[in-house]
Amino acid sequence: MNKDSSYSVLLLEDEKPTRQHLVSVIERTPQLKLFAETSNCAEAKAALMLGKPDVLVADINLPDGCGIDVIDYAFNKYPSLEAMVITVCGDEENVVNALEAGATGYLLKEQALEGIGDAIFALLRGETAISPKVARFLLKRFKNTPPKVDAHYNVSNKTENNFSLTSREHEVLEMISKGYRYNEIADSLGISTNTIRAHIRNIYRKMAVKSRSEAVFEAAKAGLISL
Numbered sequence: 001m002n003k004d005s006s007y008s009v010l011l012l013e014d015e016k017p018t019r020q021h022l023v024s025v026i027e028r029t030p031q032l033k034l035f036a037e038t039s040n041c042a043e044a045k046a047a048l049m050l051g052k053p054d055v056l057v058a059d060i061n062l063p064d065g066c067g068i069d070v071i072d073y074a075f076n077k078y079p080s081l082e083a084m085v086i087t088v089c090g091d092e093e094n095v096v097n098a099l100e101a102g103a104t105g106y107l108l109k110e111q112a113l114e115g116i117g118d119a120i121f122a123l124l125r126g127e128t129a130i131s132p133k134v135a136r137f138l139l140k141r142f143k144n145t146p147p148k149v150d151a152h153y154n155v156s157n158k159t160e161n162n163f164s165l166t167s168r169e170h171e172v173l174e175m176i177s178k179g180y181r182y183n184e185i186a187d188s189l190g191i192s193t194n195t196i197r198a199h200i201r202n203i204y205r206k207m208a209v210k211s212r213s214e215a216v217f218e219a220a221k222a223g224l225i226s227l
Contacts, residue, residue, distance in 0.1 A: 005031065006031050006032065006033050007031060007032055007033070007054040007055060007120070007124060008032075008033050008034070008035035008053040008054050008055070009026050009032055009033070009034055009035055009053060009054070009055045009056075009057055009120060010035040010036050010038070010044065010047055010048070010053035010055070010056045010057070011023060011026070011034065011036070011037045011038065011057050012038050012039075012040075012041070012043075012044040012056070012057065012058040012059060012062070012067055012070060013037075013038075013039065013057075013058075013059045013086070014039045014040060014059060014061075014062050014063055015059075016039075018109065018113070019037055019039065021113060022057070022086075022112070022113070022116055023037050025113075025114075025116050025117055026116065026117070026120075029117035029120075031121075032117060032120060035047065035051075035053035035054075036050075036053070039062075039063075040062050040063050040064045040065075041062050041064050041065040041066070041067070041069065041070050042064055044056075044058070044067075044070045045070060045073055048070075048073065048074055048077055048078070052077075052078040052081060053081065054081070054082065054124065055081070055082045055083070055084065055120050055123060055124070056070070056071060056074050056081060056082070056083045056084070057083075057084050057086055057116070057120070058070055058071055058083065058084070058085055058086070059085075059086055059087055060085060060087040060089050060094055060098070061087070061089065067085065067087075068085070068094070068097050068098050068101050068103075071083045071085070071098065071101045071102060071103055072101045072102070075101070075102040075201070079197070079198050079201040079202070080194045080195070080197040080198040080201065081197075082104060082105075082120075082123040082124060082197070083101075083102055083103045083104065083105070084103060084104070084105030084106070084107065084119060084120070084123060084129060085098045085103050085105065085106045085107065086107050086108075086109055086112040086116070087106075087107075087108065087109060088108065088109050090108055090131070090133055090134055095134055099210060099211070100210050102201075102210075104123055104128050104129070105119055105120075105122070105123050105128060105129035105130065106129075106130050106131065106134050107119055107129060107130070107131050108131040108133060108134065110131075111131050124193075125181055125182065125183060126181040126182025126183060126185075126193070126196075126197075127181065162222070162224060163203075163206045163207050163218075163222070163224075164206055165203065165206060165224070168189075168199060169199050169202060169203050169206075170224065171189065172185060172189075172196060172199045172200060172203065173203055173215065173216075173219055173224065173225065174225050175188065176200065176212055176215070176216070177215075177216045177219065177220075177225050182196045182197060182200075203215055207219070
């Protein structure tokens with residue numbers, strides 16, 4: 001993340017007092033600027049038609065639909081965009097659906113109201129921003145869930161399954177498996193962090209995974225990387 005750059009935020013929140021508070025926090029945070037403030041899904045999609053924000057911050061329950069659908073729409077249009085959910089809903093279905101749609105942040109509103117700036121910068125650094133309550137739920141969920149097994153996978157095709165990754169995508173995959181952050185990968189390869197995010201979105205899509213840990217697990221299983 002370049003300290004001399006500014007980053008634009010598209011805000012989707014229907015409750016006016018909450019929206020005004022978040023707008024105020026964003027506008028007074030150095031390096032952040034407001035791309036647009038919207039109160040429903042239609043307004044947010046219309047804003048996305050006009051250009052690409054760096055970060056989408058979206059509520060879930062909206063008057064005309066679900067913010068997760070807007071996140072999915074945004075990623076289809078701009079694969080390198082970052083997305084964060086702010087909501088009062090910490091239930092399993094919404095959390096999983098949001099992360100599967102591509103969100104890398106999920107804050108309950110009690111935390112988002114004061115920590116939105118720091119959370120946005122965490123996403124821009126290639127990190128996640130998840131409320132402690134949600135993080136505990138996710139840890140418990142994955143602890144009790146066995147690793148995904150591909151029915152078409154077997155030992156004989158282990159070294160042949162390269163998921164059609166390009167050489168650059170393979171480089172990026174190796175570096176994320178070693179724990180490098182997006183900005184560190186970008187510096188090492190001499191390309192922008194936005195390009196790294198686009199490569200990672202493509203890797204996830206080709207490998208049919210939704211997270212770094214899943215990508216690393218599947219890559220190791222297929223013999224693409226060694227841990």
